[in-house]
Amino acid sequence: MEQPLENLELHLEMFIENVRQINIIVSDFQPQGQNGLNQKINSLVSGLQEVEKLKNQLGDVYVPFEVFEYIDQDKNPNLYTKDCMDKALTKNEEVRGKIDSYRKFKEHMLVEMYKTFPNEMYQMYRAIRPE
Amino acid sequence: MMNFGVGEFRKMESYSSPKSSPRGGRSPVVSRQDSSGTLKTTISLGKNPTIVHSGPFYLMKEPSGEAEITGATNLMAHYGLEHSYGKFSGKKVKEQLSTFLPNLPGCDGMPNMENSTLRSVIEKPPIGGKELHMLSSVQLAGFRLHPGPLPEQYRTLNTTPARKNKNKQKKAKNKDGTPLQDNASQADGVGGLEAAHEKKHKKQKRHEDDKERKKRKKEKKRKKQRHSPEPGTLGATGGVIGVPGPSNLGMPTSVGGIGGPMGGNLMMPTQTSMF
Numbered sequence: 001m002e003q004p005l006e007n008l009e010l011h012l013e014m015f016i017e018n019v020r021q022i023n024i025i026v027s028d029f030q031p032q033g034q035n036g037l038n039q040k041i042n043s044l045v046s047g048l049q050e051v052e053k054l055k056n057q058l059g060d061v062y063v064p065f066e067v068f069e070y071i072d073q074d075k076n077p078n079l080y081t082k083d084c085m086d087k088a089l090t091k092n093e094e095v096r097g098k099i100d101s102y103r104k105f106k107e108h109m110l111v112e113m114y115k116t117f118p119n120e121m122y123q124m125y126r127a128i129r130p131e
Numbered sequence: 132m133m134n135f136g137v138g139e140f141r142k143m144e145s146y147s148s149p150k151s152s153p154r155g156g157r158s159p160v161v162s163r164q165d166s167s168g169t170l171k172t173t174i175s176l177g178k179n180p181t182i183v184h185s186g187p188f189y190l191m192k193e194p195s196g197e198a199e200i201t202g203a204t205n206l207m208a209h210y211g212l213e214h215s216y217g218k219f220s221g222k223k224v225k226e227q228l229s230t231f232l233p234n235l236p237g238c239d240g241m242p243n244m245e246n247s248t249l250r251s252v253i254e255k256p257p258i259g260g261k262e263l264h265m266l267s268s269v270q271l272a273g274f275r276l277h278p279g280p281l282p283e284q285y286r287t288l289n290t291t292p293a294r295k296n297k298n299k300q301k302k303a304k305n306k307d308g309t310p311l312q313d314n315a316s317q318a319d320g321v322g323g324l325e326a327a328h329e330k331k332h333k334k335q336k337r338h339e340d341d342k343e344r345k346k347r348k349k350e351k352k353r354k355k356q357r358h359s360p361e362p363g364t365l366g367a368t369g370g371v372i373g374v375p376g377p378s379n380l381g382m383p384t385s386v387g388g389i390g391g392p393m394g395g396n397l398m399m400p401t402q403t404s405m406f
Contacts, residue, residue: 095202
């Protein structure tokens with residue numbers, strides 16, 4: 001899976017570099033630069049063709065929408081990963097706390113029920129006890 | 132006689148439509164496995180309707196099968212993400228996008244134009260699915276440009292490279308600026324050496340002065356070579372002066388005493404002594 005992604009990254013970098021070079025050519029255009037510009041424009045087209053070809057190899061890559069929001073806001077997408085991990089850890093601890101509370105509650109409940117309904121609890125114990 | 136669990140009774144209540152009446156449903160005679168296991172009652176209809184509990188009564192359901200992984204386990208450790216978490220939580224992640232894409236030109240300080248967001252690309256996908264062809268010479272004629280700089284409104288795109296160039300220009304200015312100082316020191320002659328002594332903490336100047344002196348030395352050597360008939364003596368002087376050679380190695384230590392804690396470049400006092 002890594003190779004198509006790396007390939008795409010490489011092609012995108014080349015494409016960006018081409019655009020940058022076109023920017024330089026165009027920013028102070030000289031008549032003799034027309035041929036170079038034409039070549040660069042065609043290399044852009046070929047770059048897009050390459051990216052189009054790679055599209056099929058990346059059909060199973062899913063990106064969360066929120067990542068795009070981070071990028072649109074000029075933020076580092078690694079922050080999204082960090083936030084996700086923080087949230088997951090917090091939630092994990094929350095749920096663990098709840099489970100512990102329920103476990104303690106169950107223990108207390110059983111103790112109290114044994115005190116209040118000893119016979120019924122004994123019957124229940126016999127019913128659910130694995131043979 | 133009807134025999135059903137409480138759970139089932141509730142189900143029947145919820146089906147008020149005549150089509151889904153219990154009679155039209157499953158036969159009550161057929162024994163069914165009690166899924167809830169909570170309460171079994173026998174209701175006898177007739178002159179004296181009675182409700183008799185016909186099974187054991189439990190407050191609790193049978194415990195449901197536990198899931199393999201629950202929140203009780205440390206999921207970060209379970210999925211082997213501790214290293215990644217440590218990486219992100221250990222050091223502060225820089226917020227700017229440019230730190231994630233350091234090689235992307237124009238990423239920093241690029242104005243966010245309208246409809247240039249990734250979200251807009253997803254919400255309104257561009258026209259695609261057409262085959263891409265290279266542009267013919269006729270089509271390329273559309274890209275024929277007028278010579279000259281870009282109009283003002285498009286120059287913002289060049290801001291980032293311009294910044295880099297500015298830094299370079301500053302450096303270049305420094306480089307240009309130093310020879311002026313050198314010229315001054317040259318003009319001063321021996322006085323220039325004193326000035327260099329005063330400003331010995333400035334390394335750059337030192338380097339430049341050294342270069343100048345080396346040049347002067349070379350020139351003197353050449354002159355000497357022209358005048359003196361003995362090449363052997365020249366080699367000896369060369370060693371003393373500090374022109375690359377093995378005899379040169381001891382020089383900086385002796386010079387260090389004069390010029391203070393200076394590096395190997397600080398041969399100037401001895402050089403000046405030669406003058």
